[in-house]
Amino acid sequence: MSQSSSDRIVDALRTWLATAPAGAKLPPTRQLVAQFEASPVTVQKALRALVAQGAVESRPGVGTFARAVRTVQPRDYGWQTAALGSPQHRIPRSASAALRATPNDVIALHSAYPDPELLPGRLVRAAFARAGRSEAAVSRPPAAGLPELQSWFASELGSASPAGLTPPAASDVVILPGSQGGLGTLFRTLVGAGRPLLVESPTYWGAMLAAAQVGVQLVPIPSGPDGPDPDDVDRAFAQTGARAFYAQPNFANPTGGQWSAARGDAILDIVRAHGAFLIEDDWAHDFGIASDSTPLAARDDSGHVVSLRSLTKSVSPAVRVAGLIARGPAHERILADSRAQAMYVSAALQAVALDVVTQPGWRTHLRALRPQLAARRDLLVDALREHAPAAHLDAVPRGGLHLWIRLPDDTDLPRLARDCEDAGVVVAVGDDWFPAEPAGRFLRLSYAGARPDAFPDAARAIGRALEGQGEGSRPPGRRTA
């Protein structure tokens, strides 16, 4: 967020407060209005922010005063070490790289979220305004979700169901506060602590995070642009006795891979033969470029595929709403777990999501998004080919938000990332997407972040960093960003 006018006033007043004695009175509002050449509304907003920060206190009718700042002494919390013990399941730390916030002046190719210019911002803003005027702002929805939003998720999947299969019903849908909580719920209910779960390798780090939290045992299956080899999947089920396979059949994160219809059917047959669940994470449903996402869940009505689709990335990161579709007893167990975890999802966020996706403008937005993603993808691909020839792309992804780049086997990845960062380019190192030892040196580069005009510069920086790898190691600590 860029600095607003009230932020400027907050900063100036904080500087003044840093040396003011406790209880000192701030100048009256009209004086601040004149001093900062701002409107009274802006000044009031700044004062409210300072109250919220605990820096000042307001006494109505009297004025605004500097608050006494109490000295903070360092405390020894060592006793907690014994009380906490070792964690039952260790949650990886590194996996957070893709969420790192960065200053505006760097080129953020690590980002997991699309640039706001790729979001239907106008629809989202109007929907929030409408939600504020509706009952949704002050009411509590049913635990499974707003019925109309359940219907929408069911009909979206149903519209891809071939004739002869029973499409999902609205009552098969559970609305969740984002897909992350849904992954936790699915791993807890369909797998369980200590039990095996098949995953593609590489796979989404958020899924590994959820798996670590639940304590499930990951069983990696190599996967690439065409998805995993069905024989590998069959063998892994047979050897481990696993009853579930977590996968992203369309535009997988990070590889961008998409399973062909035949591959999908073969894997579905194997899943069915082992009496297992396929947990389908349709995260990039709205990010098709050269093809659409056709969920495998649409080709199954036997309850073997449980599908998860989030609107967080395509509607707005502020609209934490996902739909989970499951049939049979699994649905019941999932609903009970998701209620124990989150009780219900804000009716306001559900109303906003429903409002956006049922506007005619949503389809228009999605149609316009496709060529934008295509142009950004091609721009980054071309720039890398020209300026970083050592960076290899197995296949141009047919959808999604990222390129999955293979680097020479002797690449010093941490050093490469540091060198890129010194040059103002933030990249995500591929290691975080591997459930076991990485199968090579990879970068995940997003073409959906801010400043696509800077892609050529970014590719040049990556190219230079790759060329610089031969030049002997640098002294540690030169890292600047």
Next chain:
Amino acid sequence: MSQSSSDRIVDALRTWLATAPAGAKLPPTRQLVAQFEASPVTVQKALRALVAQGAVESRPGVGTFARAVRTVQPRDYGWQTAALGSPQHRIPRSASAALRATPNDVIALHSAYPDPELLPGRLVRAAFARAGRSEAAVSRPPAAGLPELQSWFASELGSASPAGLTPPAASDVVILPGSQGGLGTLFRTLVGAGRPLLVESPTYWGAMLAAAQVGVQLVPIPSGPDGPDPDDVDRAFAQTGARAFYAQPNFANPTGGQWSAARGDAILDIVRAHGAFLIEDDWAHDFGIASDSTPLAARDDSGHVVSLRSLTKSVSPAVRVAGLIARGPAHERILADSRAQAMYVSAALQAVALDVVTQPGWRTHLRALRPQLAARRDLLVDALREHAPAAHLDAVPRGGLHLWIRLPDDTDLPRLARDCEDAGVVVAVGDDWFPAEPAGRFLRLSYAGARPDAFPDAARAIGRALEGQGEGSRPPGRRTA
């Protein structure tokens, strides 16, 4: 939510669609406008709802058509039973009674949520409108929360800290999507599956739900209007080796009990002596009547108290935002777990929460709320004394939203609940709040729900149902509601 004009059109068109052949064309919009005497906007809204429900499809420029309804065949999902196995931790079902939705014409004394008229609706609506216009609608906040909202939670607790203690810092705060997820996170990180957790008995059913999901072993300690006996707490820590105690020291749900300052200090000393955590659920912070909620966390800077305060009940059920305050290594482990569970909380909801609680109108609202709650509480207490003398109240609660009523030991509770419901009064049976066998026959009656004017009628119905207990059992199945 009452039926809107577009709902009426949806209902009428669905009736028509029920017998229309697949592909049948709906009348054009202008004809529907005339037929339903509605505006074009309303008709369009109804058509969008039907599209969302999958009942019709819209072909721009051509018209709107009935969708082919595919026959839904009953499926056998029996194979899932083997795949799912027995759940690792069984989540209780009964605990959902307090969340039950009921028709408008019953008197809902079971409700866990305050009547909308007790919420700052105007502030919430204005805040949603502002959030829609701000960056919060389309941006992603830091994982721990919006810094200003962290500061607000810290300063709220800090303002109750005695001199000489270090108040919490903004960085000690983790913003969570409601307190339910927070309880799961706390039980997972501070306790762990299979390990003991002390709880008051009775205690909040949502906490038992979260405990069941994590698989912690509950150790009940009897508690009443003055909280638990410190000797009981000491003995339970010593006997079980527990390292955590979950409690609601202010206006406990369901008993309404409040620990005195001396009782709180005594229990804090015991918690410290056992090197343990007190997990303080300050759920009713904004619902003080005869006294304020003074969190025990304000009297501890040694990291022994971890406090949780939700804004969901006092701001709006749509604003699923809670603040968790923890210091030391525990804070780090909690933050990692909450990220694995929910990634982050919608910036829009955080902005709405911050906006509401930093408006001058928030303080005004809280000041006005106190006499409203007092009047409702007293009305229900008086009505029960007059019309249901067999319903015994140990103590009038000094805050919170409920009365905890003890009934004669030979009361047939399920029958009582049915009889009340037949008379249009929904009550919550006390059994759901006990972690083990109930210590008696109890009802939890909310005085914060809709229709306080009907409290005398409700008390009369409860009184009659209690008197009717002697009259021999009724045939089963007479239940009507």
